[in-house]
Amino acid sequence: MQSDGLSVAMEVSESPSQQKQTEQNLTEAVTEVQPVQQTSRMAPIASNERIEVLDVIRGFALIGIFLMNIEFFNRSTSEMGEGIPHGLTGLNWLAAFGIQYFVTGKFWTMFSVLFGMGFAVMLTRAQTRGSDFIKPYIRRVAALAGFGILHTVFLWPGDILFSYAATASMLLLILFAPVSLCIVGAVLSGVLALVPGMGNFYSIAIVFSLAGLIALYLRNDEGILHGFCELIASLSLLFSIAMVAFTAKKDVALITFLFAVFCFALSYALKYFHRKPEQKPLAFGVIYYLSIFIFLVTALGYKYAVVNQVNPVAAHVQQKSQTEHKEAVGDAASAKAVTSAQEAEDKKKSEKAAEKERKRIEENAEKEQKSAEELRLVQNNSFVDLAKFRAKTFAQDYDGNIVMSFFAIALFLIGFGLVRLGIMENTRAYLPQFRKIAWTCIPIGWGIGLASAYLATEYLPGKNDEAFELALFMQMLSYLPACIGYLSLLVCLMHTRCAKYLRQLAPYGRMALTNYLGQSLIASTVFYGYGLGWYGMERAKQVVFVFAVVLLQIAFSHWWLARFRYGPMEWVWRAITYWTLPENRITPAR
Numbered sequence: 001m002q003s004d005g006l007s008v009a010m011e012v013s014e015s016p017s018q019q020k021q022t023e024q025n026l027t028e029a030v031t032e033v034q035p036v037q038q039t040s041r042m043a044p045i046a047s048n049e050r051i052e053v054l055d056v057i058r059g060f061a062l063i064g065i066f067l068m069n070i071e072f073f074n075r076s077t078s079e080m081g082e083g084i085p086h087g088l089t090g091l092n093w094l095a096a097f098g099i100q101y102f103v104t105g106k107f108w109t110m111f112s113v114l115f116g117m118g119f120a121v122m123l124t125r126a127q128t129r130g131s132d133f134i135k136p137y138i139r140r141v142a143a144l145a146g147f148g149i150l151h152t153v154f155l156w157p158g159d160i161l162f163s164y165a166a167t168a169s170m171l172l173l174i175l176f177a178p179v180s181l182c183i184v185g186a187v188l189s190g191v192l193a194l195v196p197g198m199g200n201f202y203s204i205a206i207v208f209s210l211a212g213l214i215a216l217y218l219r220n221d222e223g224i225l226h227g228f229c230e231l232i233a234s235l236s237l238l239f240s241i242a243m244v245a246f247t248a249k250k251d252v253a254l255i256t257f258l259f260a261v262f263c264f265a266l267s268y269a270l271k272y273f274h275r276k277p278e279q280k281p282l283a284f285g286v287i288y289y290l291s292i293f294i295f296l297v298t299a300l301g302y303k304y305a306v307v308n309q310v311n312p313v314a315a316h317v318q319q320k321s322q323t324e325h326k327e328a329v330g331d332a333a334s335a336k337a338v339t340s341a342q343e344a345e346d347k348k349k350s351e352k353a354a355e356k357e358r359k360r361i362e363e364n365a366e367k368e369q370k371s372a373e374e375l376r377l378v379q380n381n382s383f384v385d386l387a388k389f390r391a392k393t394f395a396q397d398y399d400g401n402i403v404m405s406f407f408a409i410a411l412f413l414i415g416f417g418l419v420r421l422g423i424m425e426n427t428r429a430y431l432p433q434f435r436k437i438a439w440t441c442i443p444i445g446w447g448i449g450l451a452s453a454y455l456a457t458e459y460l461p462g463k464n465d466e467a468f469e470l471a472l473f474m475q476m477l478s479y480l481p482a483c484i485g486y487l488s489l490l491v492c493l494m495h496t497r498c499a500k501y502l503r504q505l506a507p508y509g510r511m512a513l514t515n516y517l518g519q520s521l522i523a524s525t526v527f528y529g530y531g532l533g534w535y536g537m538e539r540a541k542q543v544v545f546v547f548a549v550v551l552l553q554i555a556f557s558h559w560w561l562a563r564f565r566y567g568p569m570e571w572v573w574r575a576i577t578y579w580t581l582p583e584n585r586i587t588p589a590r
Contacts, residue, residue, distance in 0.1 A: 051121070052503070053427055053494050057487055058114050058512050059505030063550050064107030066519050067099055069158055070542045073523040074535055076371035077157050081472060082459040091540040097457070099543075101449045105479040108160055110487055112408045115164055116285075116415025117424060119171060124419070134176060140577040141168045147513070147569070148401075153391045155520040162398070166207065167405035171412050173211035174218065182212030200399035207402060210409070214288075217270060218280050226270035233263030255299055262295040282417025286480070289410035293477035300470040304455075364461050383530040411480075427491045438488040445482025449475050507557040508550075511567030515553045522549055562586075 072080060079085075084096045119137075126133035148162030173182055189205035192198050217225035237260040243253035266287065273283035370393075377386045418424050427434065452474035456467045494502055508515060525531035526545075537545065560567060564584045566574060574582050 051424055052506055053491060054114060054117060054121075054424060055506040055509035056494060056502050057110065057490050057509065059507075059509030059554075060486075060490060060502075061107045061110040061114065062508060062512055062515055062519075063546070064103050065111065065160075065516070066546050066550065067543065068104050068107065069156075069519070070523060070546050071096075071099070071539070072158050073156065073527045074537050074542065076374050078367050078371045078374065080158065083468065083471075084457045085539075086458055086460075088539060092538050095540040095543050097453075100457070101453060101475075102446065102482075105475060106445070106482045106486060109411055109479045109483040111160070112164070112167070112411035113415035113418075113483065113487065115168070116171070116412035116417075117419045118415075119168065119412065120416045120419035123175075134172070136577050136579070137168075137172065139579065140573070141165050141172070143573055143576040144168065147517070147573075149394065151517060151520060152394050153387050155517070155524050157390050157393065159401075161516075163401045163404040163408060166402045167408040167412055170207050170211045170405055170409050171416070173208070174215045174409075177211070177215070179212050179215050179219075182208045182215065186212065200402075203399035203402040207405060210406060214284065214409070214413075217284060226267040229263045229267035229270065233260045233267060236260035236263060254302060258298055258302070259295065262291065262298075266291050278421060279417070281413045281420065285410040285413030285417060288413075289407065289480050290477070292407070292410075293473060296473045297470065297477055300466070300473055304466045304470045360461070360465070377529075378527075379529045379533070379535055381529045381533075386528070386530070407476075411483075414484075428495060431492060431495060434488040434491045438485050438492060441481040441485030442489065443485075445478045445480075445485055448478035449482070452478070504554060504558075507561045508554045510561060511557045511570060513573060514567035514569040515557065517569060518553060519549065 075085065084093070084100055088096050122137065123133055126136075142165075144161055145165035148159050148165055151161060152159040173185075185208035186205045189201045189208060193201035193205060213225055213228075236256050240253045240256035240260060243249055243256065247253075269287045269291075270284070273279055273287070276283075373389065377389050380386070423430050452471040455471040455474070456464050457471075459468045490502070493499065527533075527535045527537065529535070557567070563586055564571075565586060566582065566584055571582060571584050
């Protein structure tokens with residue numbers, strides 16, 4: 001795919017007629033590269049049109065996802081993101097540590113990048129053939145959301161599919177919807193969020209707002225988004241100066257100053273890549289993801305190192321010394337005023353800290369209650385009661401799945417950009433770049449993750465809140481470089497003697513949806529009370545269990561795809577997407 005085709009795709013205007021013309025222009029740009037016969041209707045992708053390296057990477061990612069997820073078939077899902085369980089030793093601790101810092105987070109990010117690639121492949125094929133894309137993809141996303149809800153309720157509440165459906169919807173808004181629709185959606189969702197009991201609509205409002213901002217950057221040449229960032233940066237800088245000049249809240253001033261620096265840096269990066277339209281999706285995805293977490297790590301690092309590390313004894317001694325000095329020079333009235341003001345300030349801080357602690361205790365008590373209820377149900381033999389509990393929890397907390405799309409959209413754009421630039425269709429031509437990325441990004445990702453382990457490896461409420469919060473966001477920052485490094489390493493290995501072994505993962509990756517749901521079906525049947533009841537398996541044994549299941553699934557995938565074109569769930573998904581029943585059984589040649 002040539003880069004000029006991408007620049008046309010990114011300049012979709014806001015009127016329906018202009019949008020239609022843009023899609024026509026892109027179709028012409030694509031067909032100039034590879035003329036094909038025009039068809040009026042999309043059809044499922046043929047096996048000879050697949051990009052093999054993507055199937056291999058997808059299969060590899062599935063293994064990593066199962067290694068991460070298996071823990072929460074033996075631990076409450078409400079404890080996700082709380083690090084290594086307390087009290088592990090020996091092989092169990094080693095397994096938990098290795099997965100936490102070399103696997104966790106690296107593979108759902110990789111899967112997100114792959115999902116963006118799949119979107120780009122489907123869009124490119126539709127535009128090449130002159131067939132409709134929007135309606136089939138809306139059905140595809142709706143089906144994925146349905147799979148996610150059913151997966152959550154009936155198998156396992158740690159589902160990722162619903163979040164992917166939300167992110168794919170955002171990508172559709174970014175590339176095709178009028179910006180005015182994003183504005184209206186944001187306003188209406190914000191109004192609905194004000195209605196009692198409908199606060200979850202805030203997350204939907206943010207989705208519309210974020211989609212509109214990204215669309216402005218990708219579609220326009222006027223530099224609206226980086227101009228907006230410059231404005232926010234300037235206002236933040238002025239605010240930080242005012243805080244220093246007229247208040248004593250130096251910590252707030254510093255955080256605001258850091259935010260201003262962040263916005264200026266983001267504006268510069270966006271402006272630089274704005275000159276290269278064909279690189280916009282890839283560049284924005286990388287910049288957006290790294291910018292968010294670099295800012296959060298910087299702010300939390302300051303909070304951890306300064307605000308929460310002040311020695312109260314030293315502060316009291318300094319205050320007492322200042323008061324005695326004023327009294328010594330005869331300024332008793334002034335000293336008394338200073339003391340009274342300081343006492344009032346200390347009282348205010350104490351009350352604020354007490355309120356914060358009260359909320360933290362209430363939240364932890366609520367989480368422990370929910371965790372205990374989940375534990376009771378998964379060890380019980382009632383499938384119906386467990387499904388009811390999950391359905392109720394999903395209805396209350398579905399916005400958490402939508403919030404994940406705020407980060408996943410960056411990864412979708414990275415995958416989308418890699419395919420639209422033609423990089424994944426001709427990886428051999430980019431091998432030197434892939435090697436450099438692998439050698440650079442993997443050490444960076446591992447280094448940041450292991451540095452976070454120095455701060456905290458497990459969450460101890462009330463004891464290491466700030467340290468663990470900083471460690472958690474450092475880990476999240478490490479996900480992207482490690483993920484891109486792993487992906488690049490796999491691409492490089494596919495051009496070595498290792499390729500013949502790695503290709504064994506291709507059928508496994510082609511049946512990714514079937515195998516992902518199959519992992520949950522097998523694990524829930526083995527570990528939950530309505531099945532074999534093996535809940536609480538040791539961490540090291542979980543790793544052995546994962547590889548045993550993966551080997552069985554790889555063998556099954558090879559067997560199935562020797563007889564059928566698509567996996568069972570892939571066939572259902574395609575039937576809904578294309579609103580037709582794809583031919584599936586392979587007829588032996590005579």
